[in-house]
Amino acid sequence: MVTIKQISEKLRLSPATVSRALNGYPEVSAKTRILVExxxxxxxxxxxxxxxxxxxxxxxxxxxxxxxxxxxGFDPTFFDVMTGLSRRLTELDLDLVFHAPVFGDDIEPFRRLVGKQAVDGFIVTNPRLSDARIDFLLEEDIPFVVHGRNASEQPGFAYFDIDNFRVGYDATKLLLDLGHRKICFLNGPDDVHFSFERKRGFEKALADHGSDAASGAVRHGRMSESYGYREALAALSLPPAQRPTAFVSSSTIIAAGILRAVRDKGLRVPDDVSIVSHDDAPPQLDAMGFDPALTVTYSPLRDACGPLADILQGLLNGENLDKLQITEEAELIVRQSTGPSPSVDQSKGQTA
Amino acid sequence: MVTIKQISEKLRLSPATVSRALNGYPEVSAKTRILVExxxxxxxxxxxxxxxxxxxxxxxxxxxxxxxxxxxGFDPTFFDVMTGLSRRLTELDLDLVFHAPVFGDDIEPFRRLVGKQAVDGFIVTNPRLSDARIDFLLEEDIPFVVHGRNASEQPGFAYFDIDNFRVGYDATKLLLDLGHRKICFLNGPDDVHFSFERKRGFEKALADHGSDAASGAVRHGRMSESYGYREALAALSLPPAQRPTAFVSSSTIIAAGILRAVRDKGLRVPDDVSIVSHDDAPPQLDAMGFDPALTVTYSPLRDACGPLADILQGLLNGENLDKLQITEEAELIVRQSTGPSPSVDQSKGQTA
DNA sequence: CGGACTTTTCAAATCGTTTTGGAAATGGTG
DNA sequence: CACCATTTCCAAAACGATTTGAAAAGTCCG
Structure with missing residues (x-):
């Protein structure tokens, strides 16, 4: 193993100079630097x-x-994020140490890693509205960045999130503008921030629209195909007056379930039912590959990896917190799963 | 931050003694040890x-x-193994550092980690018959343990594997004993050791059986439901004389595809077709939950995590290699997806 | 009591860097 | 040439543990 000392001896320099030369400090002449390097x-x-x-x-x-x-079962998106993080962190010369909590104690791994002084900071994923991990890290004053947010209005920590209010709002507004009046929102779990925000956006869009004829229903559940299928089937089985003509979905996997339910009911998309989903571009499910191609609010999860890593590094370098709280907009992409409300088409026919 | 020096000063002891007391060295009296602790x-x-x-x-x-x-798409089983490894390594006071290779360069992460002297050893998963990662680590003389094996007869490295020859042999023998004579083996990829071994076992069982009436076909492919479905459908569409009455499958996910194909053909399990699958107990697919419950060679992946971690620690502690090369037997569990061959039933009737 | 052990403790070196506080060399100026 | 300000470099002190070699203390026995 060759050390700095050996280099210094060979060059008749001091270890200090060698260290400086190698680490790009200014107080070393160009020629000795080159020599050392x-x-x-x-x-x-x-x-x-x-x-x-x-x-x-x-x-x-x-x-x-x-x-x-x-x-x-584990969240497959977590591993998607993990690999993305690893790639970016590698570029920053940081390494990822992974721990799995034993069942029941969520913060024990954090306590361990902090106690051992083994890490400089943490990346927290899948935060809850009220999250013990975040509370612990704040308490211990350990640097960390959250992918998403918790319930607090003014979080005292660094985070990267998408504008979930807008996600809910834009999707809903699109449907309202297309004439839909009964909209069913199959949202995510009720204890996470993004569900909460999307629901707010959904309700705000309905309120802004003003028309008291418009109404919406929100469901919460674990993001799965079966959840989407079950809830959509139930909604489509309502009497015509209450039956939704459009769905908002919090994920493509839910949307897949909705689509199956619509088909099973002998209905067509978008003629009878419109669907707009949020799409974080999971590797196994391509919204463009749906038939019909899905209208989505688009924001790939993997796009969050770079920023998360960068934010954490900023934090470690003592940057100001307000530069490390980032909210990005999702992009509304209109494809083939949305169309005018069937009832509106009728009224149009009548008024025309 | 409290250091050893502070303790030593407070106790008017030397840092050496404190260190020894804390690390359980024998050359320190009981009372000072207690005091220090x-x-x-x-x-x-x-x-x-x-x-x-x-x-x-x-x-x-x-x-x-x-x-x-x-x-x-990533192998979900990898993450299953990773979490199991993390748990066991934690008990050994080791930490897992995770890296994702950039596409195309499989050994770059190894080179990086080795160059940085950041790790004491590696765990290598999903080895190929010929594997550049293993070659590299052998070359560099870095401790590592492989989950599975490569093609070499006498591997010069530590590994944990299951007896895949027996997996293939036992499954096939069971079917032969039940009277099946046309058996189709839907195996894994052809460039991994376990596929190679299972195929050997499959062929050996056929050969041992002697009856030249027995014949088998082996297919290789990426373990997926659609692969199982596609190949099974093709096999069941053969003319009756060549059509298999039984399938051996290398994974439950393949078996799920086979089952679907059998159903689509209007056939029944096990009356018309028998299935025996290897089952490494992935979290998302339960062989017992199949209808009918699957006959399997059973060897949960997660059971490998503990041994893998222990083997690696043994390696780091300089234990002898021959104690660190472990092959375990899978357990044959007969459930409802296997039964006598329909043709045999006929012959039985004739001879009786 | 004194020599021969054994047990217990210690001072100092080590691991391979970074960083601090000066000192020496360099260069420009009056 | 003397003087001062920069450059450029260095010796030594961290960082916080482990480990080595030896000294001090304790124990035993004749």
């Missing part, structure tokens, strides 16, 4: 990370803990 | 991992790299 390369010098970490007090490790299990 | 606890002393690592030269980190992507 060259011999370092020749000797195939690799700085000992542990020594570096001990000296700088930074471990260069980021903690990522498997979020509390949602009943059974 | 007590004050350490009172002061809420937590050893600085980085310092410890620098002094001992061991990082306490284990590298786990996402295996080369199988076309698109």
């Amino acid at each position: 060259e011999t370092a390369r020749n000797l195939n010098y690799r700085p000992n990370q542990l020594a570096k970490k001990l000296a700088t007090g930074r471990s260069g490790m980021i903690g990522l803990v498997l979020p509390p299990s949602n009943d059974k | 007590e004050t350490a606890r009172n002061l809420n002393y937590r050893p600085n991992q980085l310092a410890k690592k620098l002094a001992t030269g061991r990082s306490g980190m284990i590298g786990l790299v996402l295996p080369p992507s199988n076309d698109k």
Whole structure:
């Protein structure tokens, strides 16, 4: 193992100078820098990370803990995010240390990692409206960034989130503008922030529209095909006066269930029923591949990985918090699963 | 941050003694040990991992790299294994550092982690018959354990594997004993060791049986429901003389496809067609929950996590390699998806 | 009591970096 | 040439543990 000392001896320089030259400090002349860099390369010098970490007090490790299990089975999106994070963090010369909590104790891995001083910070995914992990990290004053948010109005932590209010609002407004008056919203679980915000957006759009004829129903549930199928089937089985002509869905997997229910009812999309879904572009489900292609609010999960990593690094470098709280807009992409409300078509025919 | 030095000063002891007392070395009297332990606890002393690592030269980190992507989509079983590994490694006071390779370069993450001296060893999953990662780690002489094996007869590395020859043999023998003579084996990819071994077992069972009337066909493919469906449908569409009366499957997900194909053909399990599958107990698919319950060779993936972690630790502690190469037997569990061959039933009737 | 062990403790070196506080070298100016 | 301000470099002190070699203390026995 070749060390800084060996380089310094070979060059008759002090270790300090070598260290400086290698780390790009300004107080070293150009020629000695080149000389040092060259011999370092020749000797195939690799700085000992542990020594570096001990000296700088930074471990260069980021903690990522498997979020509390949602009943059974893991969230596949988590792993999508994890791989994206790993890629970006690698570019920043940070490493990801992964832990899975034992069932029942969500913050034990955090406590462990903090106690061991093994990581410089954490990335928290799948936050709840009220989240023990966030509370713990705030309490301990450990740097962390959240993918999403919790319930607090003015979060005292760094986060990256999409504008879920707008997601709910835009989807709903699109449908209202198309003449739909009975809209059913199959939302996510009721204990997460994005569901809460989307619901707010949904209700605001209805309220803004003014027409008291417009009405909506919101359902909450675990994002799954069967949930979408079950709830959509129930809604479509209502008497015609109450039956929705359009669905808003919080995920493409739910939308797949809705689509199946519509088909089973012998109805067509978008002629009889419109669907607009949020689409975070999971690897296994392509909204464009739906038949008909799905109208969506589009915001790929993997696009969050880069920003999350960058935010955390900013945090570690002591940047100001207000630059590290980022909310991005989702993009409304109108495809073939939305069309004018059938009832409106009739009224149009009548008024024309 | 409370250090060993502070404890030593408070107790008027030397840091060496404190270190020894805390780490359970014998050359320290019982009373001072108790004393040290007590004050350490009172002061809420937590050893600085980085310092410890620098002094001992061991990082306490284990590298786990996402295996080369199988076309698109990630292998969900990998994450199952990863969480299991994390749990066991945590008990051994080791941490898992995760990396995702950028597409196309499978060993770059290994090279990086090795170069940085960031990990003490690796766990390699989803090995191929010929695997660049294994070659690299052998070359660099880095400790690692493989989940499965590569093509070499006498691997020069630690591994944990199941007896895949027996998996193929036992499943096939069961069907032969039930009178089946035309057996179709829907195996995994052809470039992995377990497929190779199971195929050997399959062929050996046929050969051992002797009856030249018995014949088998082996297919290779990516483990998926659609692969099972497609191949089973093709096989069942053959003229009766060549049509298999039984399937061997390399995974429950394939078996699900076979089952669907059988149904689509208007046939019944096990009356018309028998199925025996290998079952590594993925979280999302329960072989017992099949209708009919699946006859399987049973060996849960997650049961491999503990041994893998233990083997790696043994390796790091310099244990002998031959104790670190473990092959376990899978358990044959006969349930409702296997029954006597329909043609045999006829012959029985004739001979009786 | 004194020598020979054994047990217990300690001071100091080590791990491989970074960082601090000066000192030496350099260069420009009057 | 003396003087001062920059550059450029260095010796030594961290960082917080482990480990080595030796000294001090305790124990035993003749």
